[in-house]
Amino acid sequence: MRRVTNRKRLGVEPLEERILLQAGNVWAYVDDGDLIVRGNGGNNAVQITQLPNGAYQITGTGGTTVNGANQPAVLNGVNDDAKINLGRGNDSITIEGAAVPDDLKIKDSNGNNLVQLTEVTVGDDLNLKLKNGNNNVELADVYVDEELKIETGRGADVVNLESVNIGKDVKIKTNDGDDQVSIADANVGDDMKVNTGDGNDVVAIDPTNVAEELKVKLGDGDDDLYMDTVTADEIELDGGDGFDRQELTLVDADEMELEDLEGTL
Numbered sequence: 001m002r003r004v005t006n007r008k009r010l011g012v013e014p015l016e017e018r019i020l021l022q023a024g025n026v027w028a029y030v031d032d033g034d035l036i037v038r039g040n041g042g043n044n045a046v047q048i049t050q051l052p053n054g055a056y057q058i059t060g061t062g063g064t065t066v067n068g069a070n071q072p073a074v075l076n077g078v079n080d081d082a083k084i085n086l087g088r089g090n091d092s093i094t095i096e097g098a099a100v101p102d103d104l105k106i107k108d109s110n111g112n113n114l115v116q117l118t119e120v121t122v123g124d125d126l127n128l129k130l131k132n133g134n135n136n137v138e139l140a141d142v143y144v145d146e147e148l149k150i151e152t153g154r155g156a157d158v159v160n161l162e163s164v165n166i167g168k169d170v171k172i173k174t175n176d177g178d179d180q181v182s183i184a185d186a187n188v189g190d191d192m193k194v195n196t197g198d199g200n201d202v203v204a205i206d207p208t209n210v211a212e213e214l215k216v217k218l219g220d221g222d223d224d225l226y227m228d229t230v231t232a233d234e235i236e237l238d239g240g241d242g243f244d245r246q247e248l249t250l251v252d253a254d255e256m257e258l259e260d261l262e263g264t265l
């Protein structure tokens, strides 16, 4: 039965493809103190910023409309979470110069998505979950009071963290595909776990301080790990299956464990 359904779906592909190529519309509104931004099946692109009076401005770019209009939406009364989900398509979310009072949750369906956060402060947790596709996540000058979680699906993902301050745990998981994770100038108040799963991945951690435990798991595939000027209480590095290589410079921990990292870079 499933096969028949699939074949039927193939027949409507040209129409679906045409819809996906459109920039589409994004709905932005405030619900019980939460900022909600929702996309459609098109390739949506939005920029979110906070105005000096505290209101959030949501601007569509590249032809994306916001609430059906070609001009930005300006929203007041946000005192809780921000929840963003742009749905299917190749979406782009840029947040620059904004403070979220409680949690910031960004989700996206399959597609090649871009999430860029610059000068963003989160009052509680920052949770970013992107599905399959080649995703690009860039965090620069980001402050999170509690936890930071980033998960990307199958596909070659790039995750860049630069100048981030996280009050509690950091968890980064990039799953299948040849992924790249780079972390620079990070300050983590509790543990940091990086797991890059299957595929030939590259992880680079530059000046970074982790108060408790730092765990890096590179999974299956031939992976490379660079670490320079990294301090933590405990460090556990695991290359997993494949021929994995490492270059560790000025790495300082009370306890350190290395597993399956047979090559040097």
Ligand SMILES: [Ca+2]
Pocket (backbone or CB within 6 Å): 039, 040, 041, 042, 043, 044, 086, 087, 088, 089, 090, 091
């Ligand atoms: Ca979309």
Ligand SMILES: [Ca+2]
Pocket (backbone or CB within 6 Å): 152, 153, 154, 155, 156, 157, 174, 175, 176, 177, 178, 179
């Ligand atoms: Ca991936």
Ligand SMILES: [Ca+2]
Pocket (backbone or CB within 6 Å): 196, 197, 198, 199, 200, 201, 218, 219, 220, 221, 222, 223
């Ligand atoms: Ca791997």
Ligand SMILES: [Ca+2]
Pocket (backbone or CB within 6 Å): 218, 219, 220, 221, 222, 223, 239, 240, 241, 242, 243, 244
């Ligand atoms: Ca490996």
